[in-house]
Amino acid sequence: MKGLFLAVAGLTAVFLSSAIAADKLDPSCGGCHALAKPTDTSLERLLTRKGPDLWFAGSKFNKEWLVSWLQDPKPIRPAGYPYFKNIKKGAKHDEIDQSKIAAHPKLKKADAEATAEALMALKAPADLVPAGAFKGDMKGSRMGGLAFIKFRGCVACHQGENGEGGLSGPRLTDAGARLQPDFIAAYTSDPQRFDPHIWMPTSNLKDLDVQRLTAFLVQLGQGGK
Amino acid sequence: MKTQMLAAIAGLGLLLASSTSHADQSIEQIYGVYCVQCHGLQRNGTGINVPALSVKPRDHTEAKGMGDTPDDELFKAIKEGGLAVNKSVLMPTWGRVLSEDQIKGLVKYLRQVCKCGK
Structure with missing residues (x-):
């Protein structure tokens, strides 16, 4: 039972530190991206998502790239996110329905830097992205x-x-x-x-x-x- | 106490996302998320990724080819990927994403799509 409490306490600490970092982001980011680890792990959530999860952004992105991309957000996913909501039947094969893809907001330099800083604070647990997972060869x-x-x-x-x-x-x-x-x-x-x-x-x-x-x-x- | 303990464990399970709930998803929805990227909205091997593929994905509407493929081979291809049934590596392994029941459901669904059976 003690172990269970410790597990809950540990998880709570992780969530709180993520929550503090997420608070520094513009609230509109959370409209499309999960900034804390979602408790809903169902397929339904995937079907209703508008953008990729960012709760591990600080372990995923290079900060320099983030600052630059947020000022000039060219699409990363050719068919948008999720791809299956933005495709239509074509003459030879399915095609991207560009009319369904919303552009990512463009930020000014200072906002991009502050946003990148806050995103970099959203770290994945060490066992999810272990330091040294790539051995560098x-x-x-x-x-x-x-x-x-x-x-x-x-x-x-x-x-x-x-x-x-x-x-x-x-x-x-x-x-x-x-x-x-x-x-x-x-x-x-x-x-x-x-x-x-x-x-x-x-x-x-x-x-x-x-x-x-x-x-x-x-x-x-x-x-x- | 026992009930509280069970509830706590269930809650933790959700938080850790270590177990995937495979509760009653519509098989068509599953096809629409995972298979459609290559097999296409029309289920005939004309998905959005097709121009990049060196091997054309299986046309699931084609009764002859699908009819000649037994259920267990379809199941194995979905679960373990194309290489497991001497087909292309471009058909990936879905065994870590889908449950056995979901894969069985997909095999059954493919029989409806091809209007054929084995």
């Missing part, structure tokens, strides 16, 4: 590129190098500029730990695959570094 990026395009089929849903790829997932052409390496590794290993019903499946990848894919994605959008 960039030599695997070439094999990661092959896995992305061929062996693991990531390209079916994500645009990678040169913007080539599917449209239902977020564009990864600039993944290295946008995302933290440890997040890429953790999310790629098990997207359902972040989002139980998300339409990116867990592919049972070996750690070597995850490391190579992460290395490939980290160098995307970083000028070939």
Whole structure:
């Protein structure tokens, strides 16, 4: 019973610290994004969402990218969010219904900096995005590129190098500029730990695959570094 | 006391999101979230991702091809992915996202879509 109380107390502390960080954000952000870990983990919630969850934004994004993107928010997901609400039948295949995609608000520099600061305070629990999840070996990026395009089929849903790829997932052409390496590794290993019903499946990848894919994605959008 | 304990555990379970509720989702809704990205709104392999795919997704309305595929193979393809049934890696593994009952429901739904059975 004591353990149960401790667990509740621990969880409460995590929620409170997230709540304080979330309070610093413009309340309108919460209209489309979850700024605290949702208690509703049902598929219905996914169906009614207007934007991706941001309760782990501080462990996901690079701050510099956030500041820049918030001032000039070009779409990350070609078909918007969620993709399945913004598609229509086309002559040869389904197409994006651009009329259904709302543009993200554009912020002034000072607001973008303050928002990025507050978002960076929304950290994922350490066991969700462990420090060192990506071991930092960039030599695997070439094999990661092959896995992305061929062996693991990531390209079916994500645009990678040169913007080539599917449209239902977020564009990864600039993944290295946008995302933290440890997040890429953790999310790629098990997207359902972040989002139980998300339409990116867990592919049972070996750690070597995850490391190579992460290395490939980290160098995307970083000028070939 | 026992009831309170159970309620607390249930609440914690929700907070931790460690277990996924698979309560009575409409199978069509599930198809519309996960399958439609490649198999398409018309269920005929013409999803939004098709231009990026080197292998055309299965046309679920095609009675011949679907009719020749037994239920257990469809189940395995959904749960373990295309490679598990000697098909394309582009068909991913949905076994960590969908429950066995949901996958069984999808197999049943596919039989309605193709108007065929095996």
